[in-house]
Amino acid sequence: MASSGAPGRPRPPTAGIGNQMVVMMAFVTAMIVMFDQNLRQGLGKLVGLGLFPIVGFAGREPIITLLLTGLLMSFFSITVRHLFSDWIEQARNARITSAFQKELREARTSNNTYKLKKLTELQPQIMSQSLKASQTQLKLMPVTMLVIIPIFAWLANFVYIDVQSTTFSVPWSFSADMKHSNVLPNWILLYSLLTLPFGQVLTRLLKHFSFSKKLRELESGMSDGHGGKESEEEGAG
Secondary structure, X not given: OOOOOOOOOOOOOHHHHHHHHHHHHHHHHHHHHHHOHHHHHHHHHHHHHHHHHHHHHHHOOHHHHHHHHHHHHHHHHHHHHHHOOOHHHHHHHHHHHHHHHHHHHHHXXXXXXXXXXXXXXXHHHHHHHHHHHHHXXXXXXXXHHHHHHHHHHHHHHHHHHHOOOOEEEEOOEEEEEOOOEEOEEXXXXXXXXXXXXXXXXXXXXXXXXXXXXXXXXXXXXXXXXXXXXXXXXXXXX
């Protein structure tokens, strides 16, 4: 009797499909909230009960409000990602993938069919390792969106309802309006301009902290091992 499945055949990636479905549902929910005006305004009003007294400034300082809210959201999302990301492993996988791609290009250029065959057989394993980091980000996305979407809903209410004057100056225009759009609404572009540098700096600092901590652990382990070896030699003497 034929067996129901061939031995050694890889199982379907049901966990990965489940993660993608959760992310897709979160993305669809985000689109519904952002494009449904009644839902967005209702959610924004609810969140505004806590945020407006703290960073709203009665609608008189919209740029400072965008800055502080953006810093808050960036700090939250980047810190969550940092806590669940292995930067050391990601850097190692990036080096391995880069070296593998270089060897694969050289094998194709030199028409080395034997080496090309071996590398092609190894390619799924390399790709699997490099996909782990992106899968971690996908798992975290619904969590961060649960916080970020309501805050964005409040910011939309804040700009379109609460702000007394939405005109601001930039180097290329002295009378830009937050409510006008250039591909995206100007207030979103301004929010990105204010918060992206902070996000980049914070990400680099957290990565530096992770690498420094790992380095200290390695140095401590090496010194402990060296000290233990000297103690054994002294005891033997």
